Amino acid sequence: MEALALKPGMIKFFIAALSVSLVLTGCGGTNGENGTDTTNTTEANNASTTTSPDNTESPDNTASQDSGEKVTLDFWGWGGKFQTDYTKIVLSEFEKQHPNIKVKYIAEQGIEKLTTLIAGGTPPDVALLDRFMAGAWAAKGSLESLNPYLEIDGEVSADDYYPSVWAEGNYKGELYAMPFGTDNRAMYYNKTLMKEAGLDPEKPPTTISELDAAAEKIFKKTSSGYEQVGFIPWMNQGFLYTQGWNFGGEWAKGEELTPNDPQIVKALEWMAGYAKKYDMAKINKFNDVMGKTGINPFWTGKVGFVFDGNWILNDLTSNAKVKPTFEWGVAPMPSEDGYAQTTWAGGWSWVMPKGAKHPKESWELLKFIAGYDGTLLWGKRADAGNDITAMPKVNEELKITEKERLKVFVGLMEIAHTRPVTPAGQKLWDETFKASDAALNGKGEPKKLLDEAKKNVDNELKKLTGK
Structure with missing residues (x-):
């Protein structure tokens, strides 16, 4: 079974994902x-x-x-x-x-x-x-x-x-x-696009600031959208969970769930910044095109960097449509300046x-x-x-x-991190999608959205545990 992955960055999928079962x-x-x-x-x-x-x-x-x-x-x-x-x-x-x-x-x-x-x-x-x-x-x-x-x-x-x-x-x-x-998750990077953008293809970014700078050079506009993109934070395995850890955030402290951890708030602000800077409507249009290819968007050669799991390596042998004609590599995901590179595991x-x-x-x-x-x-x-x-x-x-x-x-x-072991794990997962969807679509400030997520998660935990 393949992992849950957002259909190439389509933000509307966030809503559907809220009802996806834990399986x-x-x-x-x-x-x-x-x-x-x-x-x-x-x-x-x-x-x-x-x-x-x-x-x-x-x-x-x-x-x-x-x-x-x-x-x-x-x-x-x-x-x-x-x-x-x-x-x-x-x-x-x-x-x-x-x-x-x-x-x-x-x-x-x-x-x-x-x-x-x-x-x-x-x-x-x-x-x-x-x-x-x-x-x-x-x-x-x-x-x-x-x-x-x-x-x-x-x-x-x-x-x-x-x-x-x-x-x-x-x-x-x-x-x-x-x-x-x-x-677990790592960063796939397109060496060919890096080279065309004047970047060193043998030195993938290791920090968020380096990633931002490299991605900006790869975005290529058309009259109505993008021909290629440098990076979309929420594409594939770029969940808020993923980015929260990349920013040094912690989703739990003991038994307390902390979706409004300051570094997780910062991660969501960064994600929302991409939606605003590169125009959410244009990004969605690009993702719609990618969705029609029938393959992971990275394999189209139109994406500079993406966070994804080891399982997509199997596409190279299991999906006849996947025939990369570009140079590419895999490296740990970049992290916020001052924090160690990391990942999270499922199974x-x-x-x-x-x-x-x-x-x-x-x-x-x-x-x-x-x-x-x-x-x-x-x-x-x-x-x-x-x-x-x-x-x-x-x-x-x-x-x-x-x-x-x-x-x-x-x-x-x-x-590797793993998601918090808690009776309210599903609620926490759902609330992260809800907050991300709102923030990326300009329907709320990340701090307020995650404070609300914290309140909802705490209420659910209290209901489940009686504490």
Whole structure:
């Protein structure tokens, strides 16, 4: 599944994005695809067994790893090609190593359906969930804590994962989600356009001021709009979330959410400055043209700089329309003067829904598919493309840093931010779009808009937590 991306800078998309579910807002990458294929079941074979905590067995979970009694786990994941490939590559190997556990694959049917199953006491044993949702789902009691297993099972350690990725699956000091894949954002830059503008193509901008100066030289007007643009802050992955961090802002301080952090306000003022300087109507017209190409606007050769994810590298092999005829590169996103360059990561996770009937066996599956063995098996598949796994050791073994452009993204993972783990995560995400839409269209001052966002988010958090 591809990441949520604003359709090339079309500001009207901000409004539609407010209603997008968390399944889409969380991340990008190519770990799989959504679908509604019918259930598929993998067949067990012979192999060794493993153990799991003895103190977490539910009344219905009478089978142990050594009993020989069969246990069937309901596994909720994407359908389509992902279901076929994941079953063959990862789940079949798990069953070989756990002959008493059979995995019944259920093609996911949407978040609402999963919520209904959990509320009704008939959830799957293991499910795929946007990692961004883990905090909210844990807060409302929809997920089983994995801490009891971590305390007994030494096979899983936070040290095996990127710090921010592991932290995103934790809520109030307890683990609720095991990482599955990750991604982040960097700057793609058109060396050809830089050279034509008299810029050094081997020295991409590293600060916002340098970016502004370089972008201005690349904009090329027509009688009614733009033939090419230097940079549009909100294009693709240029969300306010992204720019807020690039300006050194913090979206949370402890449990307090801070969308009106002074540096985030400054970021929105900067974005609105572009809308005013380069004329929002002309930018929208350019974006309309780009939207009709059927490809990411960067690949048209008409954009000097854009912030986007590692997953668009896959366009080079998966989209026949993408045939760059220009020189280009990838570098960390520029940051505000005085602040370090950074990025933010998203991704998916495997969880144990509240009420899972076979928690011991579910943990065995979780630690396999999200652990070294399962992660490596999936990372080695033929069409892994430019995926980044959540485990540095696996990425090293896969030698993905040998890919010239991908190594930029991998190198940023150790310092990547993730969106705040909070019950009001969706509200915060929505409010950032709402504020951005208004500011870019001249319908409010950034400070006032973000103060209002802060008020709305605080009210939502109070409603959800009773505090």
